[in-house]
Amino acid sequence: MKSEKVITKPVDSRVSIKKTKWRTSHVYGWLFASPWVIGMLLFFAFPLLSSIYFSFTSYSIINPGEFVGLQNYRDLMNDSLFWTAIYNTVYFTVFFVPLSIFCGVSLALFLNMKVKGMAIYRTIFFLPTLVPHVAMAVLWVWLLNPQFGLVNGMLAAVGMDGPAWLGSETWSKPSLILMSLWGIGQAVVIYLAGLHDISQDYYDAAEVDGANSVQKIGHITLPLLTPVIFFNLVMGVIGAFQQFTLPYTMTKGQGTPGNSLVFYVMHIYDNGFKFFKMGYASAMAWILFVVIMALTTLIFVTSKRWVHYQGN
Amino acid sequence: MKPKLTRSIVAHTVLIVASILFLLPFLWLVSTSLKPTTQIFTWPPQWIPNPIHWRNYLDAMEYIPFFTYLKNTVVITVLGTLGVVLSCPLVAYSFAKLKWRGRDTLFFITIAVMMIPGQVTMIPLFILFEKMGWVGTNLPLIVPAFFGVPFFIFLLRQFFLGLPNELIDSARMDGAGEFRIYWQIMLPLAKPAVLAVGLFQFMAGWTDFIGPLLYLTEPDSYTMSLGLQQFQSEKGSEWGLMMAVATMMTMPIIVLFFLLQKTFIQGITFTGIKG
């Protein structure tokens, strides 16, 4: 289609179009991006750079503190709770992110089928993400209540003896993963939007070739959904490493039982806002930054192998 | 016809089972909102309150200045959503479809700024807004949205990348201006994604706690999520009232989402242009 159009034009004019296109594109690119350039400098770069500086000081929010060099970073290495927090956070990320992608894509595939009542189904899956966090934390503490909670109640109904969930060191993190999966609706909506973007033509062509549903999903849907999976993977990793509100609210900031729900950002928060060690907290934040950055770069580098864009 | 029927049955079965699992916690929320405090912790769990305690809703609306908080929440949320819908697709489009020097670097920085947890940047940002004289107003909760949100920019970029370049090229051949290409051709194509982003921002603004907590200093300007906090006191929390407010906070977005569904589905009609 495109080549036909181009061929009818004289060669020299084509070159000049290309040139002006590049130049105007250059101007418009910056112009279109300008709100974000300003926003980023003001609302992101400035606080971010401040926190780099703070990480080398004994800043306490109230007091600017002194320059202490790498002291904060060195102290971290000897902070046993820091390592516990890392363990818990990595544990959560390793299990939650793949699970959330698997469940999210599967749900989206079902929700993309043309059956009756789809609007209601979609609303139901999206619903949990709408509940305010304070209420959600309270609600889950009740539901997972070992004795009168609904979950163990249902398990008892089928003759199973449910665990102590949030009261047990073994089960507390799986409980949190379960709760987080309940709030998967946002990712599902993104997958759904991605599925809508896949052209019907591909399926029609596959139909002609006699492909069955499973083949269609494997060869068309999943590959063409990869840009969105890629997005959810990156955001999932960033989000999982920054897990905070739910465990903090549920354990009243304590990370109980037995420190099994102390997450990285909770430790940052306690140091920064409870113990007046914002410098130390900033150092922790920058270590987190480097780790997530490394992981994201890895995902970006490998993405060239597995992410397919329809447009190209 | 037959395989289609079995497919439909399988789909419904799976969806209904999953729906029940997803719905249970929410139903429990609604059920609790209709119970007097004495009935909340009972064994075995009682699904349907007896008698139904509608009073919680009225009491909750009296306990906090409900309609004032509602109005404030609506203003912040609607304006924030408007800001995001205007700014983010524009920036994302430029990252995905326009070629310019520094683009990839800037995009990388965009991803990077999301990696520092908000707890650390919160204070410098607060001091910035204090210097601007915005603390005590709702501007810090609205204005940044007009300058783009990295999460949404990244999301929309992924969608624009999926749209074919041919449309842009041929529009350029026809002499269309860059902004017109964006506004009339590309933006409508990305409508499902833009809607999703708008919805996410709406939700985020609607349930945000720490933002309003830090920046609003007059009780007349408080939001619902701050109101929710008031049901927890030293004498024990008013769970019934709290869940009543949580239910009332959730309902409008459920309706909104349900209505938006149609538009999500309409998104399909555009796919004819692609490929």
Place this chain on the structure above:
Amino acid sequence: MSLLNRVQMICSLMAVLVLVGTVMAGCATGQGDSANTITLWHGMTDTGKETFEQLAAQFEEKHPDFKVNVVYIAQQGEGRNEKLLAAIAGGNPPDVAFFDRFEVGSWANQGSLTDLTAMVEESDLDLEGYYPFAVEEASYKGKLYALPMGTDARMLFYNKDHFREAGIDSPPKTIAELEAAAEKLTIKKGKRFERIGFIPWLGQGWTYTWGWSFGGDFYDKDKEKVTIESEVVQSLEWMRDYAKKYNIEDVTAFTDSTGSAASDPFLTGQISMIVDVNAKISVINKYKPDLNYDVAPIPTPTGNDFTTWSGGWSLIMPKGAKNQEAAWEFMKFVAGEEGQKNYSKNTYNLSAIDSINQELYEEDPIMKQFVDLLPSSNHRPVISEGTLLWNELNKARDLAVRGKGDPRQLMQKVSNKVNKELEQ
């Protein structure tokens, strides 16, 4: 077509500008910081909130030149202070704030509170009437940074009906008696407790509570160091053994299942004894006024030398407060005799002033027992790392109870960590 679109676009852009303009105009009023307006921040709901508003009105009546702006903020208290912190850091804090007294040390050490020493000396305010521990807790390194307001104490609440049923005549005095009574009172079916006699770490059974009751202490004022005393270690060992005996997983299943307010386990009769603060009395009065209960001092290993500890609230003037003089007048009024009396009466709390408690609770059989204990009450050490120490002690208790680590080593870790911070 394109023209129409352009018009549409321009219209929507203008709409945005108008909206943004309206928001700016409508909301940019900010805090009314006229010289005579005093802003008070508090996080109290219910009667506490109403009482602050009443007190403000009374103050305005007495001082017609001043206006008090009472602002409820959706948080305040231990570990929930972002708003106040941010406001002080931003240089625009309220004039007065209702503040968890035990954090005065940490905040004063940061220089975030106004020194009130000179103001007290120049004024007619007499600190003699306040409990010594409350004044001590409001001071840091010899200077006064807060006016104590309200206090509490910990005692053993016990269900008299359960006791009669189990044939126990009097509340336990020694730890051994406590264990024996708990065992008699417990009803367990399978893994499930129908009723449990006592759980040391439930309610207000903190490391501090038992450490002091066992006769230990936590801080050496002269050396300015956190100490590890064998009595504290013994109290942790006792809790660890207790947890083992009753099986911690089962106990946690029980404690996780307990509610608050009307469904508080002590009110529902699921637990027979609990260490708690006097605030529990108002919960009982509100939700279960016919509960047949009484209070007794927290048992000790010897059966005498009973002790308790107190916390409470205070009024502070953040650093950078605009109207210091007016704020001081207001603080004096609210934390003074008249204000405290109103506050304690309305909220059914203990006052930080002894004579008020004597007057209000003379005839109150249960509250009276708390009042009698107060003069000899302990308070948490006022140090720059008070919050850290509190947090670490709680973690140590949690780990000890779960059998994760030897109590002595856990206490060693706590003291090492906090002492290291104290040295800096």
